[in-house]
Amino acid sequence: MKTRHSSKSVRNPSQLRSMRMFAPLFLMPTFLAFCIGFVWPFLQGIYLSFFRFKTLRFTTFVGLDNYKQAFADESFLRAFFFTVAFTVISVAIINLAAFAIAYVLTKGIAGSTLFRTIFFMPNLIGGIVLGYIWKMILDGVIIRFLGSTLALNATYGFWGLIVLLCWQQIGYMMIIYVAGLQNIPVEYVEAAKIDGANGRQILWHITIPSVMPSVTICTFLTLTNSFKLFDQNLALTGGAPFRQTEMLALNIYQSFYTSTTNMGVGQAKAVIFFVVVVIIALAQLYFTRSKEAQE
Amino acid sequence: MSRTSDISRRTRTVNRLLTVLFSVLAIVWILPIVIVLVNSFKGSSAIALTPFQLPNADTFVGWQNYVNGMKNGNYPFYLSALYSLVITVLSVALILLCTSMAAWYINRVNSFFCKVMYYLCIFSMVVPFQMVMFTLSKTADALQLNTPLTIPIVYLGFGAGLAVFLFNGFIKSIPPDIEEAADIDGCNAVQTFFLVDMPIMRSTYISVGILEIMWVWNDYLLPYLVLDRTRYMTIPIHIQFLQGSFGRVDYGATMAMIMMCLTPIVLIYVLCQRHIIKGVLSGAVKG
Numbered sequence: 001m002k003t004r005h006s007s008k009s010v011r012n013p014s015q016l017r018s019m020r021m022f023a024p025l026f027l028m029p030t031f032l033a034f035c036i037g038f039v040w041p042f043l044q045g046i047y048l049s050f051f052r053f054k055t056l057r058f059t060t061f062v063g064l065d066n067y068k069q070a071f072a073d074e075s076f077l078r079a080f081f082f083t084v085a086f087t088v089i090s091v092a093i094i095n096l097a098a099f100a101i102a103y104v105l106t107k108g109i110a111g112s113t114l115f116r117t118i119f120f121m122p123n124l125i126g127g128i129v130l131g132y133i134w135k136m137i138l139d140g141v142i143i144r145f146l147g148s149t150l151a152l153n154a155t156y157g158f159w160g161l162i163v164l165l166c167w168q169q170i171g172y173m174m175i176i177y178v179a180g181l182q183n184i185p186v187e188y189v190e191a192a193k194i195d196g197a198n199g200r201q202i203l204w205h206i207t208i209p210s211v212m213p214s215v216t217i218c219t220f221l222t223l224t225n226s227f228k229l230f231d232q233n234l235a236l237t238g239g240a241p242f243r244q245t246e247m248l249a250l251n252i253y254q255s256f257y258t259s260t261t262n263m264g265v266g267q268a269k270a271v272i273f274f275v276v277v278v279i280i281a282l283a284q285l286y287f288t289r290s291k292e293a294q295e
Numbered sequence: 296m297s298r299t300s301d302i303s304r305r306t307r308t309v310n311r312l313l314t315v316l317f318s319v320l321a322i323v324w325i326l327p328i329v330i331v332l333v334n335s336f337k338g339s340s341a342i343a344l345t346p347f348q349l350p351n352a353d354t355f356v357g358w359q360n361y362v363n364g365m366k367n368g369n370y371p372f373y374l375s376a377l378y379s380l381v382i383t384v385l386s387v388a389l390i391l392l393c394t395s396m397a398a399w400y401i402n403r404v405n406s407f408f409c410k411v412m413y414y415l416c417i418f419s420m421v422v423p424f425q426m427v428m429f430t431l432s433k434t435a436d437a438l439q440l441n442t443p444l445t446i447p448i449v450y451l452g453f454g455a456g457l458a459v460f461l462f463n464g465f466i467k468s469i470p471p472d473i474e475e476a477a478d479i480d481g482c483n484a485v486q487t488f489f490l491v492d493m494p495i496m497r498s499t500y501i502s503v504g505i506l507e508i509m510w511v512w513n514d515y516l517l518p519y520l521v522l523d524r525t526r527y528m529t530i531p532i533h534i535q536f537l538q539g540s541f542g543r544v545d546y547g548a549t550m551a552m553i554m555m556c557l558t559p560i561v562l563i564y565v566l567c568q569r570h571i572i573k574g575v576l577s578g579a580v581k582g
């Protein structure tokens with residue numbers, strides 16, 4: 001995480017004492033809600049992943065059995081590889097497209113502001129609504145020209161999800177890249193021009209290295225967004241056909257809430273999911289941060 | 296001299312071409328929304344058969360889809376919209392008030408407990424919702440946090456991480472000297488926070504508020520699992536319900552309700568675009 005907790009704490013003892021008097025007022029509401037909404041469910045979730053249960057009243061300790069079952073579950077593994085493939089492709093497309101659009105928009109072409117407004121707009125739409133908008137449109141195209149539907153063909157489902165996510169997120173990432181590009185000091189580019197650098201050299205040796213912090217943020221956001229995708233997946237394909245387009249989050253949801261004999265497996269899957277997300281986040285930050293430091 | 300004017304003329308031509316290209320791209324970009332708008336005035340079978348045609352005399356149904364969507368089923372849409380509004384307003388207000396106070400205290404006092412809470416907040420941002428969804432919905436049930444008036448507490452809990460982090464990022468830049476001055480003038484901590492810091496943080500409140508509004512308004516799974524579903528729905532739940540229910544799907548009503556859901560968002564976006572983009576950028580600092 002970028003911002004270290006560099007605090008300007010209060011040093012004046014009397015002031016500090018008067019502040020501590022109000023600690024319950026300042027901290028308690030957030031702290032209590034945080035315990036209810038995060039800390040307790042999180043701990044209980046880890047605990048329950050070692051139990052067989054259908055309701056919380058009857059739980060049986062089964063050790064690592066749920067984890068074994070999760071890894072033996074074919075649909076879970078398929079969802080994992082589907083999610084990985086989806087994430088790799090969507091991260092690549094979204095970031096390349098967002099950077100390209102941001103690059104052109106910061107060149108000062110006519111109508112930049114209007115374009116920015118339009119490209120960003122899909123981001124305001126929620127996942128469920130997005131899913132149904134694109135289901136109607138893509139099915140319209142697929143039925144007419146390809147003689148199938150999203151629900152019948154997993155390949156169309158996969159690319160449909162990619163199209164949907166690109167439409168939603170390119171604008172968001174574009175905004176971040178635009179900010180990054182605008183922060184590049186004009187002197188750098190001027191100096192390079194005086195030294196006789198051409199447009200492509202400036203792009204590769206000045207522009208791209210200078211926006212590495214934006215690249216870090218955008219890849220982090222697109223990686224975790226794609227990997228954790230749920231609403232869009234549920235609305236667009238719902239996993240059809242035969243759970244072939246199920247991503248990890250939806251797979252976990254299904255093992256909790258559809259015809260389940262043991263919710264512990266779902267909870268074990270959720271823990272595995274959580275660990276994978278944390279590993280991806282840390283690895284990605286480590287990787288791009290070291291890149292940034294080199295520049 | 297002539298060389299530079301050549302180059303600038305070439306750049307101008309390239310820029311003009313780019314403007315044309317981007318205009319086409321922008322039209323493609325808003326096309327999905329236009330198609331939904333057009334379809335919301337067509338009959339259900341026409342939407343399924345010819346989704347890309349403009350309505351004609353046979354397929355045009357006027358406001359019928361809107362009327363049907365509003366009152367169809369045993370659960371009227373306006374109730375869902377009302378609950379969405381109540382939940383969003385209350386949750387965001389609660390999150391802004393409580394987390395800004397907590398972030399300020401954490402930053403200024405910086406005791407061991409404060410540090411623990413701060414790092415827990417950062418940690419919570421990486422945890423996927425699926426990890427806690429089952430246990431969170433059970434906890435919320437047990438504590439009766441399953442109504443539109445109480446679910447804001449759940450939102451405060453699950454959304455605290457990002458909000459505390461964002462507020463903390465801004466509070467760091469406020470010099471404590473002015474608070475010391477307020478202390479000398481006889482303000483206690485509460486007065487200092489509300490009279491000195493809160494006005495300074497105005498734009499941060501707007502940015503964080505917009506991020507939280509976009510989250511809560513569009514959120515599907517959390518309210519779906521936490522709310523007492525027999526009595527309360529939100530807009531995303533309602534739209535999922537219109538589509539996902541067994542039997543005949545009313546495409547017309549779905550298109551109309553999607554438009555009802557989009558219109559306020561787009562209006563707000565057009566009105567306060569600057570703030571929204573600032574909110575996005577302040578949220579992007581995370582990571």
